[in-house]
Amino acid sequence: SSELTQDPAVSVALGQTVRITCQGDSLRSYYASWYQQKPGQAPVLVIYDKNNRPSGIPDRFSGSSSGNTASLTITGAQAEDEADYYCNSRDTSGDHVVFGGGTKLTVL
Amino acid sequence: EVQVVESGGGLVQPGRSLRLSCVASGFTFDDFAMHWVRQAPGQGLEWVSGISWNSGSIGYADSVKGRFTISRDNTKNSLYLQMNSLRPEDAALYYCAKDGGRYISSRFDPWGQGTLVTVSS
Numbered sequence: 515s516s517e518l519t520q521d522p523a524v525s526v527a528l529g530q531t532v533r534i535t536c537q538g539d540s541l542r543s544y545y546a547s548w549y550q551q552k553p554g555q556a557p558v559l560v561i562y563d564k565n566n567r568p569s570g571i572p573d574r575f576s577g578s579s580s581g582n583t584a585s586l587t588i589t590g591a592q593a594e595d596e597a598d599y600y601c602n603s604r605d606t607s608g609d610h611v612v613f614g615g616g617t618k619l620t621v622l
Numbered sequence: 623e624v625q626v627v628e629s630g631g632g633l634v635q636p637g638r639s640l641r642l643s644c645v646a647s648g649f650t651f652d653d654f655a656m657h658w659v660r661q662a663p664g665q666g667l668e669w670v671s672g673i674s675w676n677s678g679s680i681g682y683a684d685s686v687k688g689r690f691t692i693s694r695d696n697t698k699n700s701l702y703l704q705m706n707s708l709r710p711e712d713a714a715l716y717y718c719a720k721d722g723g724r725y726i727s728s729r730f731d732p733w734g735q736g737t738l739v740t741v742s743s
Contacts, residue, residue: 562731600666600667603728609680610682611681
């Protein structure tokens with residue numbers, strides 16, 4: 515099965531822009547989705563199908579993809595964006611889904 | 623409100639079985655695929671299993687294949703996970719999540735609050 519690789523930790527100054535990346539072979543065939551998880555809470559979908567936001571997600575969240583890399587960009591990061599972020603995608607081996615290891619975002 | 627609520631977790635001895643349930647509300651259950659995802663304490667998310675709207679397509683993570691069985695009852699708006707031959711490494715918070723379409727995709731929304739499974743003697 516495929517794997518998705520994320521940087522374990524990223525930091526950003528308040529109000530600045532940060533990009534969180536996700537790499538894997540499955541991303542050459544399938545779009546990534548992105549999830550935000552705050553401590554003690556269930557994950558929340560923030561981006562799907564490369565760059566679509568569910569209702570209620572601020573437009574400072576955006577997604578992109580190139581080759582085997584998907585990216586989540588937060589433009590003008592806020593204190594409430596401090597959280598763990600996970601990517602996932604369909605796996606190339608049939609009806610499977612794979613998650614990245616997660617990125618802990620710190621807003622300074 | 624679209625909602626999924628898990629139940630059935632608990633303390634179980636290694637080698638024993640447990641059945642998790644997830645009840646859905648606020649949407650047409652039989653129009654969507656469903657998933658189980660788990661998270662061990664302090665660890666990341668791990669996809670466990672997914673099932674299409676009509677149970678025609680089912681997938682399992684390699685770590686649970688042959689031991690876990692996913693199923694759904696569209697007449698009861700319910701999703702299940704039968705877990706057999708449990709191991710200490712299966713201990714985790716198990717989330718139920720609704721897919722964005724009829725077939726397995728990567729769009730999981732919403733998620734339940736999870737049900738905790740502890741495997742220990």
